[in-house]
Amino acid sequence: MFPAIPAPVSPAPAPASPSVRRTAAVALAAALIGGLLASGITLVATDDAAPDSAEQAVVPEPEPLPAPAPAARTTRGEGLTQVEAVAAAVLPAVVQIELRSGDAQETQASGNGSGVIYRSDGHILTNNHVVEQADGLRVKFADGEIARAEIVGTDPLTDLAVVKVDSGDLPAIQIGDIDALRVGALAVAIGSPFGLEGSVTAGVVSALNRPISVGDGIRLPDVIQTDAPINPGNSGGALVGSDGRLIGINSAILTAGSPANAGVGFAIPANIVVRVADELISSGEVVYPLLGVSQTAAAASGEEPAGDGVVVGDVQAGGPADEGGLQPGDVITRLDDTPIGSFDDLILAIRQRDVGDTVRVTYRRQGEEQAVDVILVER
Structure with a gap:
Protein backbone atom coordinates (compact mmCIF):
# COMPACT_ATOMS: atom_id res chain seq x y z
CA MET A 1 0.00 0.00 0.00
CA VAL A 58 -0.44 -12.75 -0.80
CA VAL A 59 0.28 -12.57 2.89
CA PRO A 60 1.02 -16.05 4.23
CA GLU A 61 -0.35 -17.43 7.43
CA PRO A 62 1.78 -15.95 10.21
CA GLU A 63 4.30 -18.38 11.63
CA PRO A 64 4.37 -18.91 15.39
CA LEU A 65 6.96 -16.77 17.10
CA PRO A 66 9.82 -18.68 18.72
CA ALA A 67 9.59 -18.92 22.47
CA PRO A 68 11.47 -16.02 24.04
CA ALA A 69 14.42 -16.65 26.28
CA PRO A 70 13.52 -16.67 29.97
CA ALA A 71 13.29 -13.09 31.20
CA ALA A 72 13.73 -11.63 34.62
CA ARG A 73 10.74 -11.74 36.94
CA THR A 74 9.10 -8.47 37.74
CA THR A 75 7.12 -7.03 40.59
CA ARG A 76 4.41 -5.90 38.13
CA GLY A 77 2.72 -9.25 38.51
CA GLU A 78 3.64 -12.46 40.27
CA GLY A 79 4.81 -15.13 37.84
CA LEU A 80 4.93 -12.80 34.83
CA THR A 81 8.01 -12.51 32.66
CA GLU A 285 2.20 22.06 12.10
CA VAL A 286 5.88 21.76 12.96
CA VAL A 287 8.22 24.66 12.22
CA TYR A 288 11.85 23.80 11.49
CA PRO A 289 14.87 26.11 11.41
CA LEU A 290 16.92 26.50 8.23
CA LEU A 291 20.64 27.08 7.72
CA GLY A 292 20.43 27.13 3.94
CA VAL A 293 23.11 24.72 2.73
CA SER A 294 22.95 21.45 0.82
CA GLN A 295 25.43 18.60 0.59
CA THR A 296 27.48 17.63 -2.44
CA ALA A 297 26.12 15.10 -4.93
CA ALA A 298 28.87 12.66 -3.91
CA ALA A 299 27.88 12.87 -0.26
CA ALA A 300 24.19 12.48 -1.09
CA SER A 301 24.92 9.28 -3.03
CA GLY A 302 27.10 7.86 -0.27
CA GLU A 303 30.25 8.03 -2.40
CA GLU A 304 31.93 10.66 -0.27
CA PRO A 305 33.26 9.20 2.99
CA ALA A 306 32.50 10.81 6.31
CA GLY A 307 35.25 12.59 8.06
CA ASP A 308 36.00 15.81 9.82
CA GLY A 309 33.25 17.99 8.43
CA VAL A 310 30.68 18.31 5.68
CA VAL A 311 31.50 19.80 2.28
CA VAL A 312 28.94 22.43 1.30
CA GLY A 313 27.49 21.62 -2.12
CA ASP A 314 25.29 24.66 -2.54
CA VAL A 315 24.25 27.73 -0.56
CA GLN A 316 20.68 29.02 -0.69
CA ALA A 317 20.61 32.59 -1.90
CA GLY A 318 19.52 34.96 0.86
CA GLY A 319 19.56 32.22 3.52
CA PRO A 320 21.44 32.37 6.83
CA ALA A 321 24.53 30.62 5.44
CA ASP A 322 24.63 32.97 2.46
CA GLU A 323 24.24 36.00 4.72
CA GLY A 324 27.09 34.66 6.84
CA GLY A 325 29.39 34.36 3.84
CA LEU A 326 29.55 30.57 3.46
CA GLN A 327 30.40 29.31 -0.02
CA PRO A 328 30.21 26.00 -1.92
CA GLY A 329 33.30 23.97 -1.07
CA ASP A 330 33.50 25.18 2.52
CA VAL A 331 33.76 22.35 5.05
CA ILE A 332 31.46 22.75 8.06
CA THR A 333 33.07 21.12 11.10
CA ARG A 334 31.00 22.36 14.05
CA LEU A 335 27.65 23.91 14.88
CA ASP A 336 28.18 25.69 18.20
CA ASP A 337 29.92 22.98 20.26
CA THR A 338 28.53 20.05 18.26
CA PRO A 339 31.07 18.27 16.01
CA ILE A 340 29.78 17.72 12.46
CA GLY A 341 31.03 14.59 10.70
CA SER A 342 28.20 13.99 8.25
CA PHE A 343 25.26 15.81 6.73
CA ASP A 344 22.99 13.81 9.05
CA ASP A 345 24.90 15.31 11.99
CA LEU A 346 24.22 18.76 10.56
CA ILE A 347 20.51 18.05 9.99
CA LEU A 348 20.10 16.74 13.53
CA ALA A 349 22.01 19.65 15.08
CA ILE A 350 19.89 22.20 13.22
CA ARG A 351 16.61 20.46 14.08
CA GLN A 352 17.52 20.65 17.75
CA ARG A 353 17.54 24.45 17.50
CA ASP A 354 14.65 26.87 17.13
CA VAL A 355 13.81 29.44 14.49
CA GLY A 356 15.52 32.68 15.49
CA ASP A 357 18.38 30.99 17.34
CA THR A 358 21.87 32.34 16.73
CA VAL A 359 24.37 29.55 16.04
CA ARG A 360 28.10 29.64 15.43
CA VAL A 361 29.14 27.77 12.29
CA THR A 362 32.77 26.68 12.24
CA TYR A 363 34.14 25.78 8.83
CA ARG A 364 37.33 25.38 6.80
CA ARG A 365 38.08 27.23 3.60
CA GLN A 366 41.25 26.32 1.74
CA GLY A 367 42.64 24.78 4.91
CA GLU A 368 41.97 27.81 7.10
CA GLU A 369 39.46 27.51 9.94
CA GLN A 370 36.88 30.26 10.21
CA ALA A 371 33.67 30.82 12.19
CA VAL A 372 30.58 32.93 11.72
CA ASP A 373 27.41 33.53 13.73
CA VAL A 374 24.16 33.17 11.79
CA ILE A 375 20.49 33.43 12.74
CA LEU A 376 18.37 30.43 11.74
CA VAL A 377 15.20 31.22 9.80
CA GLU A 378 12.01 29.26 9.23
CA ARG A 379 12.34 26.42 6.75
Missing part, protein backbone atom coordinates in the same frame (compact mmCIF):
# COMPACT_ATOMS: atom_id res chain seq x y z
CA PHE A 2 2.80 2.36 0.89
CA PRO A 3 6.07 2.67 -0.99
CA ALA A 4 8.80 0.23 -0.09
CA ILE A 5 12.34 0.84 -1.17
CA PRO A 6 14.69 -2.16 -1.24
CA ALA A 7 17.91 -1.82 0.67
CA PRO A 8 21.29 -2.67 -0.78
CA VAL A 9 22.56 -5.99 0.52
CA SER A 10 26.24 -5.15 0.68
CA PRO A 11 28.13 -6.39 3.73
CA ALA A 12 27.95 -4.18 6.78
CA PRO A 13 31.12 -2.18 7.38
CA ALA A 14 33.30 -2.91 10.36
CA PRO A 15 32.38 -0.67 13.29
CA ALA A 16 34.84 2.21 13.30
CA SER A 17 34.17 5.73 14.45
CA PRO A 18 30.60 7.03 14.85
CA SER A 19 31.04 9.31 11.84
CA VAL A 20 32.07 6.38 9.64
CA ARG A 21 29.09 4.36 10.80
CA ARG A 22 26.79 7.25 10.02
CA THR A 23 28.11 7.72 6.50
CA ALA A 24 27.86 4.04 5.71
CA ALA A 25 24.28 4.20 6.86
CA VAL A 26 23.48 6.94 4.37
CA ALA A 27 23.22 4.23 1.71
CA LEU A 28 20.56 2.36 3.65
CA ALA A 29 17.05 2.64 2.30
CA ALA A 30 14.21 1.68 4.59
CA ALA A 31 10.69 0.75 3.69
CA LEU A 32 7.81 2.53 5.31
CA ILE A 33 5.74 -0.19 6.90
CA GLY A 34 2.29 0.57 5.61
CA GLY A 35 -1.03 -1.02 6.34
CA LEU A 36 -2.53 -4.28 5.21
CA LEU A 37 -5.26 -4.04 2.60
CA ALA A 38 -8.68 -5.27 3.63
CA SER A 39 -8.39 -8.13 1.14
CA GLY A 40 -5.31 -9.47 2.87
CA ILE A 41 -2.94 -8.31 0.14
CA THR A 42 -0.21 -5.75 0.56
CA LEU A 43 1.20 -3.73 -2.31
CA VAL A 44 4.94 -3.41 -2.61
CA ALA A 45 6.58 -0.88 -4.91
CA THR A 46 10.31 -0.61 -5.48
CA ASP A 47 11.99 2.67 -6.29
CA ASP A 48 12.36 1.73 -9.96
CA ALA A 49 8.83 0.40 -10.47
CA ALA A 50 5.92 2.51 -11.61
CA PRO A 51 2.94 2.60 -9.23
CA ASP A 52 0.76 0.67 -11.68
CA SER A 53 3.30 -2.14 -11.88
CA ALA A 54 3.38 -2.77 -8.16
CA GLU A 55 3.73 -6.42 -7.31
CA GLN A 56 0.98 -8.08 -5.31
CA ALA A 57 2.01 -10.59 -2.70
CA GLN A 82 9.25 -9.05 31.81
CA VAL A 83 7.73 -9.11 28.31
CA GLU A 84 4.39 -10.38 29.63
CA ALA A 85 4.27 -7.63 32.22
CA VAL A 86 5.18 -4.96 29.66
CA ALA A 87 2.51 -6.22 27.27
CA ALA A 88 -0.15 -6.25 29.98
CA ALA A 89 0.67 -2.66 30.91
CA VAL A 90 0.99 -1.23 27.39
CA LEU A 91 -1.61 -3.05 25.26
CA PRO A 92 -4.51 -0.82 26.40
CA ALA A 93 -2.63 2.24 25.08
CA VAL A 94 -2.06 0.83 21.57
CA VAL A 95 -4.76 1.04 18.90
CA GLN A 96 -5.41 -0.07 15.36
CA ILE A 97 -6.02 2.70 12.82
CA GLU A 98 -8.30 1.75 9.95
CA LEU A 99 -7.98 3.77 6.76
CA ARG A 100 -11.17 4.56 4.85
CA SER A 101 -11.40 5.54 1.19
CA GLY A 102 -14.28 7.09 -0.74
CA ASP A 103 -16.58 10.03 -0.14
CA ALA A 104 -18.29 10.84 3.13
CA GLN A 105 -21.46 8.97 2.17
CA GLU A 106 -19.80 5.75 1.08
CA THR A 107 -16.41 4.74 2.46
CA GLN A 108 -14.71 1.39 2.64
CA ALA A 109 -11.67 0.04 4.44
CA SER A 110 -8.51 0.48 2.39
CA GLY A 111 -5.80 -0.50 4.85
CA ASN A 112 -4.65 -0.17 8.41
CA GLY A 113 -1.79 0.81 10.65
CA SER A 114 -1.20 1.29 14.34
CA GLY A 115 -1.35 4.13 16.82
CA VAL A 116 -0.47 4.97 20.41
CA ILE A 117 -2.67 6.92 22.81
CA TYR A 118 -0.61 10.00 23.68
CA ARG A 119 -3.06 11.91 25.83
CA SER A 120 -6.09 10.71 27.73
CA ASP A 121 -8.23 13.35 25.97
CA GLY A 122 -8.10 11.38 22.70
CA HIS A 123 -4.86 12.45 20.99
CA ILE A 124 -3.20 9.48 19.30
CA LEU A 125 0.28 9.16 17.78
CA THR A 126 0.90 7.44 14.45
CA ASN A 127 2.97 7.80 11.26
CA ASN A 128 2.43 10.38 8.56
CA HIS A 129 2.63 7.66 5.91
CA VAL A 130 -0.21 5.78 7.61
CA VAL A 131 -2.74 8.60 7.34
CA GLU A 132 -1.54 10.88 4.54
CA GLN A 133 -3.68 9.29 1.80
CA ALA A 134 -6.73 8.36 3.86
CA ASP A 135 -10.15 9.88 3.16
CA GLY A 136 -11.30 8.92 6.64
CA LEU A 137 -10.02 7.19 9.77
CA ARG A 138 -11.42 4.85 12.38
CA VAL A 139 -9.66 3.78 15.55
CA LYS A 140 -10.14 0.39 17.16
CA PHE A 141 -9.19 0.26 20.82
CA ALA A 142 -7.85 -2.71 22.74
CA ASP A 143 -11.29 -3.34 24.27
CA GLY A 144 -12.87 -3.57 20.81
CA GLU A 145 -14.52 -0.14 20.84
CA ILE A 146 -14.38 1.73 17.53
CA ALA A 147 -14.40 5.51 17.08
CA ARG A 148 -13.99 7.91 14.19
CA ALA A 149 -10.80 9.97 14.17
CA GLU A 150 -9.71 13.25 12.62
CA ILE A 151 -6.19 14.27 11.66
CA VAL A 152 -4.81 16.97 13.96
CA GLY A 153 -1.56 17.45 12.04
CA THR A 154 1.17 15.65 10.13
CA ASP A 155 4.92 16.10 9.78
CA PRO A 156 6.44 14.38 6.72
CA LEU A 157 10.00 15.27 7.78
CA THR A 158 9.77 12.99 10.81
CA ASP A 159 7.03 10.70 9.45
CA LEU A 160 4.84 11.51 12.44
CA ALA A 161 1.18 12.42 12.75
CA VAL A 162 -1.39 13.03 15.47
CA VAL A 163 -5.05 12.07 15.15
CA LYS A 164 -7.85 12.62 17.65
CA VAL A 165 -10.96 10.75 18.68
CA ASP A 166 -13.87 12.28 20.56
CA SER A 167 -13.25 10.31 23.73
CA GLY A 168 -11.93 11.02 27.17
CA ASP A 169 -10.21 9.24 30.03
CA LEU A 170 -8.19 7.01 27.69
CA PRO A 171 -5.17 4.99 28.93
CA ALA A 172 -2.28 7.13 27.67
CA ILE A 173 1.21 5.73 27.14
CA GLN A 174 4.00 6.78 29.49
CA ILE A 175 7.09 8.31 27.89
CA GLY A 176 10.52 6.80 28.47
CA ASP A 177 13.92 8.41 29.00
CA ILE A 178 15.77 8.21 25.68
CA ASP A 179 18.98 9.52 27.24
CA ALA A 180 19.08 6.44 29.46
CA LEU A 181 18.48 3.99 26.58
CA ARG A 182 21.35 1.64 25.79
CA VAL A 183 22.13 -0.78 22.98
CA GLY A 184 21.10 -4.29 24.02
CA ALA A 185 18.18 -3.12 26.15
CA LEU A 186 14.86 -4.92 25.87
CA ALA A 187 12.59 -3.59 23.11
CA VAL A 188 8.95 -4.66 22.80
CA ALA A 189 6.96 -3.78 19.67
CA ILE A 190 3.17 -3.62 19.90
CA GLY A 191 0.84 -2.94 17.00
CA SER A 192 -1.27 -4.48 14.24
CA PRO A 193 1.01 -6.32 11.79
CA PHE A 194 -0.99 -7.71 8.85
CA GLY A 195 -4.11 -6.37 10.55
CA LEU A 196 -3.64 -8.53 13.65
CA GLU A 197 -4.33 -5.96 16.33
CA GLY A 198 -2.66 -6.17 19.72
CA SER A 199 0.31 -8.20 18.49
CA VAL A 200 3.40 -8.24 20.70
CA THR A 201 6.96 -9.04 19.58
CA ALA A 202 10.19 -8.63 21.50
CA GLY A 203 13.85 -8.07 20.79
CA VAL A 204 16.56 -5.64 21.75
CA VAL A 205 17.71 -2.16 20.88
CA SER A 206 20.18 -2.97 18.11
CA ALA A 207 21.58 0.53 17.56
CA LEU A 208 20.94 4.17 18.40
CA ASN A 209 21.24 7.38 16.34
CA ARG A 210 20.88 5.47 13.08
CA PRO A 211 20.29 7.65 9.97
CA ILE A 212 18.06 6.18 7.25
CA SER A 213 16.33 7.19 4.02
CA VAL A 214 12.69 6.28 3.46
CA GLY A 215 12.09 7.57 -0.05
CA ASP A 216 10.68 10.80 -1.47
CA GLY A 217 13.83 12.56 -0.31
CA ILE A 218 12.96 12.03 3.36
CA ARG A 219 15.83 11.46 5.78
CA LEU A 220 15.33 10.31 9.35
CA PRO A 221 18.72 11.20 10.85
CA ASP A 222 18.40 9.77 14.35
CA VAL A 223 16.29 6.62 14.72
CA ILE A 224 16.35 3.56 16.95
CA GLN A 225 17.21 0.24 15.29
CA THR A 226 15.65 -2.92 16.74
CA ASP A 227 15.42 -6.61 15.93
CA ALA A 228 11.97 -6.87 17.50
CA PRO A 229 9.91 -8.25 14.57
CA ILE A 230 8.12 -5.39 12.79
CA ASN A 231 5.93 -5.96 9.74
CA PRO A 232 3.44 -4.11 7.50
CA GLY A 233 0.71 -2.74 9.76
CA ASN A 234 3.08 -2.06 12.67
CA SER A 235 3.52 1.51 11.42
CA GLY A 236 2.65 3.99 14.14
CA GLY A 237 2.73 1.38 16.88
CA ALA A 238 4.71 1.45 20.10
CA LEU A 239 8.26 0.41 20.79
CA VAL A 240 8.62 0.26 24.56
CA GLY A 241 11.37 -0.58 27.00
CA SER A 242 11.52 -2.94 29.94
CA ASP A 243 9.65 -0.44 32.13
CA GLY A 244 6.71 -0.27 29.70
CA ARG A 245 7.46 3.31 28.72
CA LEU A 246 7.52 4.50 25.12
CA ILE A 247 10.97 4.67 23.55
CA GLY A 248 9.85 5.07 19.95
CA ILE A 249 7.14 4.95 17.28
CA ASN A 250 7.71 2.12 14.80
CA SER A 251 8.11 3.55 11.33
CA ALA A 252 10.23 1.53 8.90
CA ILE A 253 11.91 -1.77 8.12
CA LEU A 254 14.99 -2.59 6.12
CA THR A 255 14.06 -4.70 3.13
CA ALA A 256 15.85 -6.64 0.42
CA GLY A 257 12.93 -6.54 -2.00
CA SER A 258 10.36 -8.13 0.31
CA PRO A 259 7.99 -6.44 2.79
CA ALA A 260 8.54 -9.23 5.31
CA ASN A 261 10.47 -8.67 8.52
CA ALA A 262 14.22 -9.09 8.17
CA GLY A 263 15.10 -8.39 11.79
CA VAL A 264 16.00 -4.75 11.12
CA GLY A 265 13.31 -2.29 12.12
CA PHE A 266 13.42 1.40 12.92
CA ALA A 267 11.52 3.59 15.37
CA ILE A 268 11.40 7.36 15.77
CA PRO A 269 12.80 8.18 19.24
CA ALA A 270 10.35 9.27 21.92
CA ASN A 271 12.06 12.62 22.51
CA ILE A 272 11.46 13.58 18.87
CA VAL A 273 7.93 12.16 19.04
CA VAL A 274 7.03 14.31 22.04
CA ARG A 275 8.42 17.51 20.53
CA VAL A 276 6.68 16.99 17.20
CA ALA A 277 3.39 15.81 18.72
CA ASP A 278 3.19 18.76 21.10
CA GLU A 279 3.72 21.20 18.21
CA LEU A 280 1.13 19.45 16.05
CA ILE A 281 -1.41 19.54 18.87
CA SER A 282 -0.78 23.20 19.67
CA SER A 283 -0.58 24.60 16.13
CA GLY A 284 -1.27 21.81 13.62
